[in-house]
Amino acid sequence: MLDTHARKYINPSIDKTAHWLVKHGHTPNQVTVIALLIGLMTSVLYILGYPLLSVIFLWASGFLDAVDGSMARHTKTSPFGTVMDITFDRLVEIGMIVAIAYVYPELLWPLLLLSVSIIFSMTIFLVVGAVSEQAGIKSFYYQAGLAERTEGFVLFSVMLLFPGILFWTTLLFFAVETFTGVQRFIEARRLLHKGAGTE
Template sequence: MLDSYARRLIDPPLNRAGQIIAAKGLTADGVTLIGLGLGLVAALLIALGLPALALVFLLASRIADGLDGAVARATHKTDFGGYLDIAADFLFYGMIPLGFVLADPSANGVAGAFLLASFYFNGTSFLGFAILAEKHGHVTTAQGQKSLYYSNGLLEGTETIVFFVILCLFPASFATLAWVFGTLCFATAALRIWGAYQTFKGPNS
C-alpha cells in the first residue's frame, strides 16, 4: 500500500548511489547477494537474542535491496537479476520470523508458523498474479521499474520492513504482532486473488 509513495522518496538518491556503485564495477547481482547476506546475519542475530543489533544489519540489507535495482538501471537489467532479487527477498522475509521463533520457540512458535504460512500464501498470490499479468502484457511502474509485474496490496514491502523494525524494537511482543500482521497478509492475498478474478476472468483480459 505504501510502496508507490516510498519509491518516490527513495528512488532519486538510490539511483544516484547506484550510478556511483556501478562505476566502481560492482554488479547488481553482487549487491543483491550482499543484501541477502546482511539479512541472513540479521536473522542469526535475532535467533541469538540480539534483535537490537540485528536491526542494523536488517536495515543495511534493505538498503542493498534497493541499490541492486539502481545499479541494474545504471548498467543493464537482466531477467536473471530480477529472478535472483525476488528469490533473495522471499528468503529474507522468511528468515526474519524464523529467527524470532528460534530465539524463543515456546513463546513464538505457533504465532511464527502462522506468520510464515501467511507469507507463503501472500507470496504465492503475488507471483501468480505476476505470471498472469506478464501473459496478458500488463505493465506497472507504481513500485518502480521491476523485472516482473508488482501488484499492489494492503501489505507490501514497505509495510513488511516497518513490521520487522517494530519486531526488533519490541521482541517480547512478537507473538501478538505476528498474529495481527499474519491476518493482514491473509487478507492481502485474498484481495489480490479477488483482483485477479476481476482482471483475468474473461478470455481476452
Template sequence: MLDSRIRPLIDPPLNAIGRRLAQAGVTANQVTIAGAVIGIGAGVAIGYRYYLFGLALVLLSRLLDGLDGAVARATRQSDFGGYLDIVSDFAFYVAIPLGFGFAASANLPFAMVLIASFTLTGISFLAYAVMAAKAGRETDAHGKKSFFYNTGLAEGTETIVAFVLMCLLPQYFAVIAAVFSAMCLITVIQRTIAAKVDFS
C-alpha cells in the same frame, strides 16, 4: 500499500548511489547477494537474541535490496537479476520470523503462521505476475521491475515496519506477527479478487 507512495521519495538518492556503485564496477547481482546474506545474518542474530544488532542488519539488508535495482538501472537489467532479487527477498522474509522462533519457544507458533502467510502472499504475488505477463500487462507504480507488481495491504514497506517493531519490541513479537499475518491474508484475498476481475 505504501510502496508506490514511498518510491518517488527514495528512488532519486538510491539511483545516485547506484550510479556510483556501477561506475566502481559493482554489479546489481553482487548487491542482491550481499543483501540476502546480511538479511539471513539478521535472522541468525535475532535467533541469538541480539535484537538491536539484528535490527541494524535488517535495515542494511533492505538498503542493499533497494540499491540492487538502482545499480541495474545504471547498467542493464536482466531477467536473472529479477529472479535473484525475488528469491533473496523471500529468503529474508523467512529468516526474520524464523530467528524469532528460535529466540523463544513461545514465539514458534506465531513464527510458523507468519512464514505460512508469507508463503501464501508470495504465491499470490508471483501467480498474478505470471498471468499479467501472459496478458501483456505492465506497470511502473513500483519502479521499473522485471515483472508485474500487484499492490496489496502488505507490501515491502509494511513488512520492514513490522520487522523493525519486532526487533524494538521483541516481547510483543506474537502480537505483531499475528496482526501482520492477518494483513498478509487480506493481501492474498485482495489479489485473488483482482485476478478474478482481471483474468476471468
C-alpha cells in the same frame, strides 16, 4: 503500500548509491548477493542477542535490495537477477522467522501462521505476474497491496525490538499479509478477466 506511494521520497538516495556503485564497476547481482548476506546477518545477530543491531542490518539489506533494482534499470536487466532478488528476499524473511522461533519457541504457532500468510500472498503475486505476461498485460505485472516489503520490514522491526508484544505483532503481521493476499486475489480476477476480454 509504502513501496508504491512513498518510494519517491527515498529514490534520490537509492539512485545516487546505484550510480556510485555502477561507476565503480559493481553489478546489480553482486549487490543482490551482498544484500542477502547482510539480511541473513539479521537473524544471526538476533539469535546472539543484539536486536537493535539486527534491525539496522535488516534495513541496510532492504536499502541495498532497492539499490540493485535501480542499478539494473540503469545498466542491463537480468532475468536471473530477478529470480535472485525475489528468492533472496524470501530467504531473509524465512531467516528472521526461524530466528525468532529459535529464541521464542513458545510462539511457534503464530510464526507458522505468519509463514503461511507470506506464502499465500507471494504465490498470488508471482502467479499473477507470470499469467499476466501470457495475457499480454505487461512483462511482469507488479501487484501493489496493503503489505509490501517496507510494511514487512516495519513489522519485523517491531517484532525484533519489542518481545513483550511479539505474540500480538506476529498475529497483526499474519492478518495484514492475509488481507494482502485476498486483496491481490480479487485484483487478479478483475485484471485477468479484463485482459481476456471476459468482463
